Amino acid sequence: MDRNSITGIVLITVILGFFWWINKPSEEQQAEQQRRRDSIALVEKVRLEAEAQADAARKVEAEQEVVEKDPATIAAEKASKYGFFASAADGQQSFVTLENNLIKMKISTKGARIYSVELKEYNNHEGNPVVLMHGDQNKFGFYFTHSNRNFHTNNLYFDVASTSSDKADFVVNAEEGQMTFSYTLPDNSYMADFNITTRNMASIMSTNTGSLGIEWNMRMDAQEKAPDFERQRSGVYFKYDQEDVDHINAASSDSEKLSTKVQWVAFKDQFFSSVFISKDNFLSGEVSTEAPEEKSDELIMNAKALVNVPYSGNDNLAFQFYFGPNDFKTLKPFEEEYQLRKLVYLGWGPLRIINLGVIEVFHFFEGFISNYGLIILLLTILIKLLLFPLTYKSYVSTAKMKVLKPQIEEINNKIPKDKAMERQQATMALYRKAGVNPMGGCLPMLLQMPILFAMFQFFPASIELRGEAFLWADDLSSYDSIFQLPFEIPFYGDHVSLFCLLMSITNIVYTRINQEMTQSSQQMPGMKGMMYMMPVMFLFFFNNYASGLSYYYFISTLITIGQTLLIRRFVDEDALLAKLNANKKKPSKKSKFQQRLEDMQKQQAQAGKKGKRK
Structure with missing residues (x-):
């Protein structure tokens, strides 16, 4: 830095300091500002104390009102509000666990829904067991109308009717009607049976379409150490009846209407899937994915599905859940009936073959x-x-x-x-x-x-x-890292993958050998350098890949x-x-080929001559 620059910086500093000094508040002004701040703080304190006293008074009044009401009055008010589902509107959540040698399935009495599923043979990138559903972060059940009020089974408290080592039944009684959710988990299987039975519920649970809409929402967290890479290979998959499997990707928020019959819907990440299967097909539905705003987020996506099933009030609806790995050998028993192997995405057409x-x-x-x-x-x-x-x-x-x-x-x-x-x-x-x-x-x-x-x-x-x-x-399905960078390079990442580096170097060597075979004095300017661009692009493209x-x-x-x-x-x-x-x-x-090429060249030459004559 030269003398003039130093002199300029010093002068600017002096000028700024002078302006700060002449504009500094006087002691009287500072005292006045402090008095105002103290007054505001006092008023706020008084307001908060008054609100706290009012809340305490309301709480005491409410408690006194509850004490004064007799149980019959309380029951009558609940019946007026919730109708035949008054006994199921409130309750204490408890859990029933079904377990075999492969999975542990925890079911909540609130909604009689699967609360969590743990895969015993697999761990996530942090060394913890792979969990495919995460408690209150998922939602499952169907909605209906009763006594001019909207209900969702996800919010009803079911009674445990019976349990055994491999089966659990949950029931809600409503006057003469009854609704039962049954789960069965066979030994040595990732597939669980799920049945919904309704008896005399036609007049109690009303729908406008003659069908029930089953809603399934699930938060899917990252299982692997590269969430963005995992997200690109995740999504909501679905299979139309008598047709092929389709999907929407988790890399961006998307949705799709299912206007015809659907056999199953799956929430899939890179290596694991949660699949909801209807043995008699879903009538229609809609699926959607909601991607996180930050791509580095541990959240893969929020997956949602709404599927419709026929409903008459006296129904036996048969379903299945598959909770397990996207493994070709594991999915083989279900391929003929459900084509679940399509969850292992191997590319389209010839690539899949x-x-x-x-x-x-x-x-x-x-x-x-x-x-x-x-x-x-x-x-x-x-x-x-x-x-x-x-x-x-x-x-x-x-x-x-x-x-x-x-x-x-x-x-x-x-x-x-x-x-x-x-x-x-x-x-x-x-x-x-x-x-x-x-x-x-x-x-x-x-x-x-x-x-x-x-x-x-x-x-x-x-x-x-x-x-x-x-x-x-340490993991051939994810990137290898020999050095962690203290910063992140755009399109490259924050680590150095040695296999990726070796791959790029060998491609540069191979490019060099090819150029020695094909070099020409008539080569286009810059073409030689362009040939080396692809190996360099590999370095950026594959650094975060498997x-x-x-x-x-x-x-x-x-x-x-x-x-x-x-x-x-x-x-x-x-x-x-x-x-x-x-x-x-x-x-x-x-x-x-040569004849066609020569004919094209002659036509181009003739066209060029005509252009020059004009």
Whole structure:
């Protein structure tokens, strides 16, 4: 900093200090301000004391009024207010627990609803048991009208009619009518049976549509250590009757009307689901997701569903709840009837077909290898071996282009830059005579792309990797971190993922090798730098993704580099050039692709000449 800057700062400080001094209140003014503050505080104190005395008086009066009323009067007032549900309007909440070797289901007498579900074999990222429903933060039941008053079963107190080790019945009596909620939890199962029975309730519980609307709201908290990543793979899923499964994602707030029959509705996070199933289908409904304002929030979403079921007053409504992992093997028994395997999102169309095969191979390796890092390694090697013919064909096609580069450069030197169309036609003629397909190097790579994208869907959906450690990664289903940053980098995060870093480095090396094979003096300016942008983008894109996915891409690219270097040792470029030169002397036939390309070039050239004449 120079002398003038220092002098300026000092002068500004002096001026500001002078103005503060001349505008400072006098002692009399300060005393007056203090008196005003004291007066305001005194008035506020008197007001609060008066309100407290009034509240105490009202409380005493209310207590005296209750004491003075006899039980008959109180009962009459409750009956007038709540009708036949007066005895269920007030009560003390208690709990009944159904438990097997897989889950512990806690049911509240208030609403006869499932209060919480604990999965015994799974823990969240903090080491606590996975809980799929969180007490008073969820709501379940149906609403109806009685005595011109709106009721919701979530707020009624049920009596425990009977309990056993695997079953509990809850009942509400209303004069001659009765409503029963029954839960049954079989041993060794994530599926619980739930039945609603109503008897003589048609005149007591009235609805306008001849159906009951069952409301299910649930707060879904993060189970994994990367909430935003988990949120992208969560949502509300639903299956239409005789149709496929659809969903709305939890990444943003959304809703959807279910205008036709629906078989089930599921609140799903990355690895676990709570599914409400109707054995006779829901008539219609609406589902919605409410995403948190802060994406880093531990809340994944607030999920809501409103589904309608037929109602006559004398009904036996049969449902089921599935509370468990999104595991292909666990969901297999329910696939034929409910297609619950669609909760494991494996991509659309061809990607899902590829991943179904990958899952079978994955489970095969799982049968005799316990280390999932080694399973991923073997899976990668197997995939690369299957794709090796395409890799070899792609390399040979690129090598043909490489050995013809001197001849292409000669064409470019003969034909001026302003005659780009003539250059292209001459180059295509050279390729045709030599028997080279310009797309030969691209097509094999394009055929490999579906597998690349399929793996992108497979690893984040594989619950088998959850909590499995390998090398420095403590959980292959989440990101690996070798260093925690003291700040957060936009689009990158607050940690350094080593598998992601290794993947990016190997992609840069592979890009370098490819450029050596395809470099040309006619390469567009800046294209060389653009080729390196994708590996750098991988560094940002995959830093928060599943480490198993980054590990797979790292090993896959490493094997591809090894295959490329191996093929290079066995491909004699001089012999390849000699063969191509020999092909040039033979009469050649144009492929349909080359013929169409040349016809297009001629049409463009003619159009260009006409434009110049005008």
